[in-house]
Amino acid sequence: MRPTRLRPALRDRLRPCLAALALLTASAGAVLAQAMPAFAATTTLYVAPNGTGTACSAGQPCSLTQAKTNVRAINNSMTSDITVELADGTYRLSAPLTFTSADSGTGGYTVTWKAALGAHPVITGAQQATGWTLHDSAKNIWQASVGTGFDTRQLYVNGMQATRARASLNRSDLTATTSGYTFTSSALSYLNSLANPGRTEIHGIGSFTDRYAPVSGISNGTITMSQPSWDDNTFGYDTLTSPFRAGPLYIENAYELLDTAGEWYLDTGTGTLYYKPLPGQDMSTADVEVPELQSLLDVGGSYGSPATHITFSGLQFSGTSWLRPGTDGYASQQTGAYLRGTWDRPSDALTSCQSGCPLFEATRPHWDQMPAAVQVSAADHITFTGNRFTQLGQVGLGIGNDANAHATGVGLGADTVTATGNVFTQDAGGGIVVGGLQADAHHPSDSRMTNQNITVSNNLIHDVALDYRDMSSILLTYVNGATVSHNEVYNLPYSGMTIGYGWGTNDPGGSQDYVNRGLYNYQPVYTTATTAANNHVTDNYIHDIMQQMNDGGCMYTLSASPGSTFERNYCHTNNNYMGFYHDEGSRNFTDTNNVFRDTGRWANQNGSSTNNTGALTLTDNWTSNNSTNITNGSRGNVVSGTVVVADGNWPSGARTVMDNAGIQPLYRPLTTDPVTAPYSAYSSTPAFTGQSGGRFTITDAGADIWGAGGQHDDAYGTVYLPGAAVDGTSVTTRVDNVDSSNGWAKAGVVLRNSLTGSGSSPGYAVAVATPGHGVCFQWDSTADGYLDQMTCTASTVKAPVWVRLTRTATQVSAFYSTDGATFTQIGSAVTLPSMAATQDAGLIHTAHGTTVGSAAFSNLRIVTTPFKAYSSVPAAVGQTQGVTSLTNAGIDTWAAGTTRDDDYSSAYQPGAAGTSSTVIVHVDSQDKTNDWGKAGLMLRNDITGTASSTGYVVLAATPGKGVSLQWDSDSDGYLDTNTTKTGSAAIAPVWLRLVRSGTSVTGSYSANGTTWTTVGTATLTGANSSEDAGVFFTAHGGSPGTANFSQFSVN
Template sequence: MSHTREVSVRRKGWWPAAAGSAAAAALLLSGLGTSVAQAAPPEKDSVYYASPDGRDEGQCQEQHPCSLEHVQGVVRHEAAKGKGDVTVVLADGTYRIDSPLEFRAEDSGRDGHTVRWTAAEGAHPEISGSTQLSGWEKHDEAANIYVADTPAGFETRQLYVDGVAAPRAATKLALTDLTLTATGMTINNPALAYLADLPDQDRIEFESLGDFTDRYSPVQSIVGSTITMAQPAWDNNTWGWDTVQNSLLAESTWFLANSLSFLDQAGEWYVDPDAGKLYYKPADGVNPQDLDIELPRVETLISVGGTYDAPVSHLEFSGLTFTGTSWLGPSSAEGYVSQQNGGYLKGVYDYRPADALANCSRGCEPYERTRNTWFQMPSAVQVSAADHITFARNTFRNLGSSGLGIGNDDNAVLTGIGLGASNIAVTGNVFTQVGGHALFVGGIRADAHHPSDPRMTNQDILIDNNTISHVAMEYQDTSGILSTYVTRAQIVHNEVRDLAYAIDTGYGWGINDPGGSQEYLNRGYYKYNPIYQTPTTLKDNLIAGNLVHDIKRDFADSGNIYNLSASPGTVIEENYLYKVSGVGIYLDEGSRYILSRHNVLSGANPWVFTNAYSAGNGTNDNTLQENWYNSGGAQMPNAEARNNRLIDNVRVSGSNWPSAAWEVICAAGVAPEYRTELNANLGGIDPRCETVAAAETR
């Protein structure tokens, strides 16, 4: 089948033109991702060495390796000469850092040369922001709770036990247990009367899982049956859409978390910063002294960012593990006020109506003013104002926010200079046990969709052959891969599994597309925001050859491959989705000009949904052609009026896929050379995929 061959070629960085698509524009990624496999460097290339116990002096030679901080200074000096590639070889072991490693313009390769930070042959170096906890003692014999010392005043939202993110102590609530009010909650269930007697009440958090958001609000105090919530988190969580008191489609799920009194399940933990203690409840018969329990100390591990005049360029990271971070933003009075997929409200909105709890719980005109002011979740590894940056065969594990952020808004990066990412390659990496997104590309504010400086444009981003499993662990409404306003993103041959949302592209609900959206004109959005007459930077993207499976039904409003807003020239093709919940291909508000073809969808319901119910919301001119599915049908309201077309799609019975569909199934996901123990065994599905299942793992 010709299209299968096209996708396999894309692994090598070539993007064939899609018929009738603006994606025929030449992809500017030539050369990206090839440097890892290059031949031996020429004589002028320089090699330096680092080790976990390396010195803070010297020239960092193999016999006398240096610390990361010292070798960085040596490399800067050498790279500035522009006489060849420069390589830093990291020996095996754990490099524990207590502040971010910052890569700026002076860390760049010069004159076409590259600076590489790579693992020594056979080594698995870890750059860690955590410290290992020890000295455990029994705190409560009957309850099997242990305690260890932490630095006084130390706060964290994460704890990692033998490489797995451990849950904070929490208790689930019934919706009848509480009545939500403008200032907090009233306790209805007498069994919860003990809450008023708890110490450290201002450390308790209320979590609400809605239809598409996961929100956190901190408690201020509890007196009698009255819970007063901290501000501004409570005000911000009780207006807009999918609010804590009025989720969109189905009932919310509520929890109280972060109190020692909730520590009743094996694997849970609680930290008391004032006392400098951390409490942990292991499984019966397990001594935590025998476990690797990691306490994260930093929020950002790696910051790659320059300026638009002097971007960071020609850097490569390969064979490394990035691990051991937290994100403390939600622990403040701001909480975490999710709006969708890592975008959140923060601060005081003085135009929020006094009656918002009742009258703005499903949107209102004042709320529409907020949309271009949302913040973005930060990432443990950040790239902005940068070009020709490569991440190859790394592992991103045990991270408290998102894993790798590329070209996010300025509020989500350490440098304060966001966007501006181009020619970035993310190839063959593993993402697991991550709090938010695995990969988060693009911004959501005005400069992301209509850059005031063309150098802000995020473009030519290659995301290929990555394995993403068990991410969005704490912020469950985030997706495995999110690419917002990006030009020429290739999201190809990745495997995404074991989370609620898989691959999402676009943002903005069509409100920033040419001519705006009638739906948001009706809501009053344009009283406060411009109607643009020019397109956004979202275009010419490719989502192809991905393997998506074991997607959880944690939210009522769910999609597996999902898009928001106009994306001319974008193609979704030859992806295989199985064991998925909810919608297979979800074209939400404003989605236009997208071609979805030759995808295989097993178990989705419906297999496609185009959100064109509302008149004038811009979900128009999409084509779904020659896809195969075995359940769910198509949900395409007003299809003819909106020119959303179904062409020659085929429903099959069970797994009786035709041979062309089997070609897509067996070619989906990462190439054999990138496979790990986390990848699915496609050989167990059909003998025709045995070659995939038998591939060597690393």
């Protein structure tokens, strides 16, 4: 088998993430380690991509399937855990791996399948397409032979999903019939000439459904659709022919439609794959993955003999394609439910059943469920930790789904299943789906079918539901006792998280709405509650959602769920859709201490006179939009303590929720990227360093950094800016968390001549937070390369805490702060012998001992006088060798309507811009996080006065909107007025200039720094005679990005 040639960015990301997992699980003291009885040994089997034989030893590793065989030979009466260690490389499967009771842990012990230390094993159902040749030079279409006998609906190039060849259709050019479409527009005449129309599909995006319908043939202006898919897709709600919102409509999957870079087509008859590369893609080196399998892992036994006590850690699951839509269509009904098969329907369904009808209700109890690539049913004590689910043609992880969505044919019955610290991205379907849809899911005929005690925590889910846009990041249908906590989800087409299913139809007494619609002619009115209860959604960070669909929100619910709560979740930027969306039948939810920023109606209920929506409790929530239709006392609802924050000045309670939502510091190493430029990473002991925007993590098992009393330890991990520290430099960070692996574990900031010179380089000083000894200032007083002197605060000073080192000539001073604004000096300034004129500066961590520990940092600021650094969001600000780098995931700097954002990071000179000043900078580069990302110059009375300080004006380069002059016209501390110039030169790299004359500020840009184009003139309100001046950056949209600047000047 041939290893996958991952694109460098993806390969580099995987390696440190999985190494981090190995480090975190390396000792019994690590939080993520599996508990085991004292003195128990672990049996380890070793596998490799090219493993052979039956030994499964370190010297002679075996295959995955052989390891499964060996586990079955020794797991009958376990007295210790069994570990199957996967070596680095790509494991290409010819069939899914099935784990049943025979593969399980016994006696309370666990069988763990995990990555070897530093390895990044990829389990894939794809083949790699190689041997590319140019097929059509005029169109730049390439081809490769991939063989016959299979089909695929997805293709992945360099880790990213490519687009099937397609063309947009104008709905007005088509007339729907009972058998398909007719078209009269000459613009569609090319469809008559498609060589293989039977391979094509019609794809329509509606309001809350995303539908696919295969084509049977096209001729003489008629598109004949395959049945019964056409009938299934054209009656009910939000149909293909009458969507509630007429979104895009495409015809897909024909070679003749291959006309846009990034598109592909597979000719299954000849086994030829065609691809039109994106600019910059080299087909001789591109990693092109062609999925062949429909699932990878099928975990499940029977209700009497379930799969149990199995853990999967540090693995990548990739390379699947769910093929049913190509034959049966995908008659989407919402969040992965779909209709298939032949059903009675009205003869005039195209007119009478486009918003429901009695015959459509006959289908509702029988909807199927999209299967996942990794499936778990009839199983308990199954754990997924630190894995990566990517390049999958469906849902990533399915837990307790219906039998029709499980390859073993046994569904439901998931108990004590945990998914923690995983990443889901570049998947065609949603991230995680827990629970089923059909009768046994909500009223199980066997109590062992009940899905219960599920934990979904600290996962990063983004850029999923790429093909099936009707899906959320996480869906819980009928589940009892689930916890969904501390996940971060973003870049989603539809709702953030969805809890519940059934529209209230299966709750006790049913729904009068569905009595009226005729549902209960086809299913019973239940008198007992469903299994949905006691589910808790807490501390999640949800942002940048609802990007393509509508009729959704941050947190979407259906049906009753007694004892269920939404607490301390933070959601922002959802295209003005709902915060809470309690849809039909939602009851018995308690929503407390949640924060909604830049959303539409913060709380919404779908409460008609004949459905059961109500009995909702909403208390002590914060919102920037006061709109809601849920009122206290109405329909049994309780609403109290809502705080509307109209000016962006969030109260401390809301800030605490915002700061704590999302992935916890301990788990960030499992979900962060590798450290990126301009920062470097080094470790003198095995360590993992990671970065996510303005946040950093360091994980290691370093003995210590101390050299006094005969001790000579200098074992650490570091993230740093080479050569950044000179006379006048300060390095500051917030230590968000440091593991209490040892009371003397240390995490903070460092100055050193060379941070790669462990045990030798002098000029060495740190300011570090410890779990048990306060914040300590330690330094090397003898220039031998070891710290040997220290002074500490009281032991009560602990993380989260800010720490700072400031260099003045050859002296260094240390400080700490609890709020990031007021700093207290630790001891006195000290002179460091042999200090170099230019030093490295950055972050440092040592676990102090053999137990693995981790530290999390934010707001790293390395600047040199006269500059200071500030950020209103977690960010990194660094200056080295004349270049200033700003990194953050800021939402925006703009106020319009109820949207009021002032998220940025800045390097600035206090009071530098008087009433007659010129400020110039060169924007060297800017990541394209969003067309409205902003990088440029800022003038403000006080740059640290976020959302309040006046005299506020910026001139910003953007990736897609030109150069924009924006200012605060009403003195409320927010930018609200702008003028913009576009053009080929109005994008980084670009020179920017602000000229202040009294209260007027004129903005200009230049390609060469000599010839300037005026953007416009702003009139400052409330401006001081001297203002702060500097560079600023906001990523705009919540995805991390970086901008680099040089040649800043104030005259």
